[in-house]
Amino acid sequence: MRLVVTGGAGFIGSHFVRAAVRDEHPAFAGAEIVVLDAFTYAGREENLAEVRGSYRLRVERGDIRDPGRVAEVLAGADLVVHFAAETHVDRSITGAADFVTTNVVGTQMLLQAALDGGVGRFVHVSTDEVYGSIDSGSWPEEHPLEPNSPYSAAKAGSDLLARSYHRTHGLDVVVTRCSNNYGPYQFPEKLIPLFVTNLLDGKKVPLYGDGLNVRDWLHVDDHCHGIALAAAKGRAGEIYNIGGGTELANRDLTARLLEAVGVGDDMIERVPDRKGHDRRYSVDWSKIRDELGYEPRHSFEDGLAETVAWYRDNRAWWEPSKNGLGA
Structure with a gap:
């Protein structure tokens, strides 16, 4: 089997x-694994260093557009x-x-190449943000898409393109x-690593609005296991x-991070809320559980502790990134 992973040098990939x-x-x-990555700011060679010597891995530099x-x-x-x-809402x-050219146009380029090349299956990795915001309950997969940020709108567009290539052309597409x-x-730049690395450097963490946005x-x-x-x-x-x-809620997560690093509430800096900030996300994942046997295997308590420890022990990985952000 030849498996191509786009964005394979990024965080999740x-x-x-x-x-x-x-x-x-x-x-x-035993699969041959080919990574296609543009190596922009978030895709890094170091992320693959542990497996770079495998004869089964080939890394290709290239833009999906x-x-x-x-x-x-x-x-x-x-x-x-x-x-x-492109994934960061603030950006x-x-x-x-x-976001439009990479997430929408780039996805269309990939789908067309997969169709033309006879690829057996195309898995399109997306986000709960395409559903919008939900006050109570959880979204099933059939819920209408109501994205509220340019990022989530671009991802929703790519989801619809993926669906169209299945319905129109018969391409074997699965969306997560x-x-x-x-x-x-x-x-x-994302909440947990931004807050953890700020706190490790003795800097305050910027908490949006009232801190009651829920994720x-x-x-x-666990995500990769589900994919x-x-x-x-x-x-x-x-x-x-x-x-x-x-x-x-973001303020409760912040409290856990403060405790994990061993600092107090005085390290919180309240900042104006983000434009169009979705109040709550919640997906119903009973379908993948019932059909495919998926269950999360990491408790949040253990996973968060291990994550904080990783950033504490790997300054050489994140400090250049923080400097690049001007943080």
Whole structure:
């Protein structure tokens, strides 16, 4: 089997690749793994260092918006798992163009290359943010898409394109939609690594608004496990929500992070709320549980402690990134 992973040097993609190279996903045992990554600010060679010497791994530099490069890399692929995307909401608010061209146009380029090249299955990795905001209950996969940020709107567009290539052309497409990921190797612009690294440096953490925005937290390894199940056993044309089962208001998560680092509430800096800030996300992930046997394997308490410890022990990984952000 030849498995192509787009965005395989990014946070979630590199976790998936490392696990696949180590045969932690049985369906891909012995597979040839090809990473296609543009190596922008969040995709880094260091994220693949642990498995870079494997004879089964090939890393290709390229932009998913380049149809020639995409066709070249996807030639002979049996399975594509598509992570590559612009993902940070704040960046999409200040500049949406890259989000549209990468997330929408880039996905279309990949889908067309997969169709033209006879790829057996295309797994499109998406986000719960495409559903919008929900006051109570949880979204099933059939819920209408109501994205509220340029990022989530671009991801919703890519989801619809993926669906269209299945319905129109018969391409075997599976879509996954995850809740908020956390874990090692996450770029320090997202909440948990930003707050942890700020606190480790003795800096305050910027908490938006009243801090009552609620998110469901999913360990990146559990997310990758769910994606592997969807890739191996999911039904063509279907969508699978992947959740973590731990809903927390941002202020409660912040309190846990302060405790983990050993500092007090005086390290919180209240800042004006983000534009269009969705109040609550919550996915119903009973479908992937009942059909494919998915269950989160990391407790949030243990996963968060391990994540904080990783950032404490790996300053050499994140300090250059923080400097690049001007943080």
